[in-house]
Amino acid sequence: MSSTLTIFALMDCNNFYASCERAFNPGLRKRPIVVLSNNDGCVIARSHEAKALGIPMGAPAFKFQPLFKERGVAVFSSNFALYGDMSRRVMDTAARFTPDMEIYSIDEAFLRLDRMHGRPLDLARKIRSTILQWTGIPVSIGIGPTKTLAKVANREAKKNPEHGGTFSLVDYPDQDRILAGIEIEDIWGIGRQYGKKLRDFGIGNALQFSRLDKDWVRKRMTVNGMHTLLELQGVLCIPLDQTVATPKSIVCSRTFAKAVTDKDKLAELISGYAARTGERLRGQGCVAGQLQVFVLTDRFRLDKPQYSNAATVSLAIPSSHTPDLIRAARTALEQIFKPGFEYRKAGVMVFGIEKEQGRRLRLFEPPTQERARYKAVMEAMDRINARWGAMTMRVAAEGAEKRWVMRQAHLSPRYTTDWKELPRAGH
Numbered sequence: 001m002s003s004t005l006t007i008f009a010l011m012d013c014n015n016f017y018a019s020c021e022r023a024f025n026p027g028l029r030k031r032p033i034v035v036l037s038n039n040d041g042c043v044i045a046r047s048h049e050a051k052a053l054g055i056p057m058g059a060p061a062f063k064f065q066p067l068f069k070e071r072g073v074a075v076f077s078s079n080f081a082l083y084g085d086m087s088r089r090v091m092d093t094a095a096r097f098t099p100d101m102e103i104y105s106i107d108e109a110f111l112r113l114d115r116m117h118g119r120p121l122d123l124a125r126k127i128r129s130t131i132l133q134w135t136g137i138p139v140s141i142g143i144g145p146t147k148t149l150a151k152v153a154n155r156e157a158k159k160n161p162e163h164g165g166t167f168s169l170v171d172y173p174d175q176d177r178i179l180a181g182i183e184i185e186d187i188w189g190i191g192r193q194y195g196k197k198l199r200d201f202g203i204g205n206a207l208q209f210s211r212l213d214k215d216w217v218r219k220r221m222t223v224n225g226m227h228t229l230l231e232l233q234g235v236l237c238i239p240l241d242q243t244v245a246t247p248k249s250i251v252c253s254r255t256f257a258k259a260v261t262d263k264d265k266l267a268e269l270i271s272g273y274a275a276r277t278g279e280r281l282r283g284q285g286c287v288a289g290q291l292q293v294f295v296l297t298d299r300f301r302l303d304k305p306q307y308s309n310a311a312t313v314s315l316a317i318p319s320s321h322t323p324d325l326i327r328a329a330r331t332a333l334e335q336i337f338k339p340g341f342e343y344r345k346a347g348v349m350v351f352g353i354e355k356e357q358g359r360r361l362r363l364f365e366p367p368t369q370e371r372a373r374y375k376a377v378m379e380a381m382d383r384i385n386a387r388w389g390a391m392t393m394r395v396a397a398e399g400a401e402k403r404w405v406m407r408q409a410h411l412s413p414r415y416t417t418d419w420k421e422l423p424r425a426g427h
């Protein structure tokens, strides 16, 4: 039996958006942070300290402004390009430990630990500390014999700081106590509606649910509910899903070796990132509907004025065509560039991604013949770059200054160099 035991870990970033902002500004350590929705309407993310102040999720910003001011709350507009970039870093770091991984959301992933050497809890601690050190993002890791129990373990890891961010239900002597502490709605796969129904039957927590009869559950909650029940009992029903779906977003960003103050230089760099996202879109046979640009100053230079911002542009027609993406990127940069700052990092994110084949044509699209010609040019460019090295052939807006080309050529594909220089976080 034990030789076939599957061990899942659920890794979940703590207060992800707030943690991203904090990772770029160590001055925010211990300060309450909130992140606002698009056009700054309401609170969509809170740091631990902001939760402790009683700021609810969805709080309208205008109503809470006096509290923000009085309690020194750091308020941020959402910067999804930055969060997407940080998410990729966290996931890339986790993937170094095991290829058996399912990225479940922007800040969550399931990993299988049973095919790795070492005690699962030790592995989880190692993964956690590596991610914190390399990205500055704190994560919690829960371990269990099923995905549903890994989720339960993750809640426990988050809830009790004495666990140090990792907790395992495998061989845990008092699983009942842990299950009894999980509200029925908080079980993975149950949700509000079924939670309410189950409460009517007097079932209010995961322990009570786990003792229900299989057929009773299947009758009222379909086969999915039954799987949740069995998984809480330790029977694997929901395997790791590693199918590669159409990506939700693609990010290309870099930390500059030297700060950039000049707008034209920045525009040139950003055009290069737009071109890279175009290559990656074409490589997957996809087109994107929106493009976002973000810029940041150096978060470690607290003596210098800090600025970060992001702007999103919708493409007239979903595209992977490099000149379209560059044009959109330059328009977005125009909206957020402020002179007088030393920019240290910038990036481009595309989203609204769909497969090019089978896409429904919109009104006012260029005639088919012209699109075919665009496509042929892009394909030729990708082929030449693949054969002779990235950036051999470029669209003029990317700039031709060798110095920048070389800097990029020496970056490792996985990590930008600055992360190795990141000071140890977490103390």
Ligand SMILES: [Mg+2]
Residues within 6 Å of the ligand: 012, 013, 014, 015, 016, 107
């Ligand atoms: Mg999270």
